[in-house]
Amino acid sequence: MSxxxxxxTVKVHYxxxxxxxxxxxxxxxxxxxxxxxxxxxxxxxxxxxxxGMNIGDSKTVTIAADDAYGQYxxxxxxxxxxxxFPDNITPEVGQQLQLSNPDGSTFLVVIxxxxxxxxxxxxxxxxxxxxxxxxxxxxxxx
Numbered sequence: 001m002s003x004x005x006x007x008x009t010v011k012v013h014y015x016x017x018x019x020x021x022x023x024x025x026x027x028x029x030x031x032x033x034x035x036x037x038x039x040x041x042x043x044x045x046x047x048x049x050x051x052g053m054n055i056g057d058s059k060t061v062t063i064a065a066d067d068a069y070g071q072y073x074x075x076x077x078x079x080x081x082x083x084x085f086p087d088n089i090t091p092e093v094g095q096q097l098q099l100s101n102p103d104g105s106t107f108l109v110v111i112x113x114x115x116x117x118x119x120x121x122x123x124x125x126x127x128x129x130x131x132x133x134x135x136x137x138x139x140x141x142x
Contacts, residue, residue: 002141004053006038011140012050017133024127032139043068046134053138062133072129081118091119 004010011032016025027033035041037051045063053059065071085091095111099121113120 002055004037004050004138004141006051007036009034009036009142010050010138011142013137013139014046015135017135018130019133024132034142043132045132046136049134049136050138053136055138055141058135058137060133060135062131064131065129068130068132069125069127070129072124076123077112077120078123079118079120082116085119097121 011034013027013032014025015023015028017023035047037047040047043063045061045067048067049059049061049063089097091111091114093111093114097109097111098106099109100106107123109121109123110126111119112122
């Protein structure tokens with residue numbers, strides 16, 4: 001059997017759940033996820049879990065927040081005064097916006113709060129601060 005190792009391109013099916021058992025993502029209803037082990041394309045804990053698996057193997061792993069999307073950071077939240085918010089956008093909690101850095105790179109934020117004084121934008125990943133459990137099945141080593 002072909003055992004997955006760093007540098008291999010692999011295909012896996014996965015289901016990701018939170019501590020309460022709710023599913024946040026799954027490949028089961030679509031094509032398997034294809035990626036190269038050790039390339040940093042995925043969260044480190046996920047890649048580490050696949051290394052050493054054989055085709056057809058399944059495993060369940062829990063990945064601590066630090067090895068997933070990191071801890072939730074309060075310094076990644078900012079309040080924008082209402083008068084500075086663009087006129088062409090009606091802010092709604094949960095709405096995603098794309099912002100630009102001075103260097104031209106972009107990043108996503110989510111509107112987390114709206115008050116009379118302003119809009120709170122959150123640049124944390126939605127899964128930051130959460131331990132993630134994955135059921136992983138190695139389908140193929142390409």
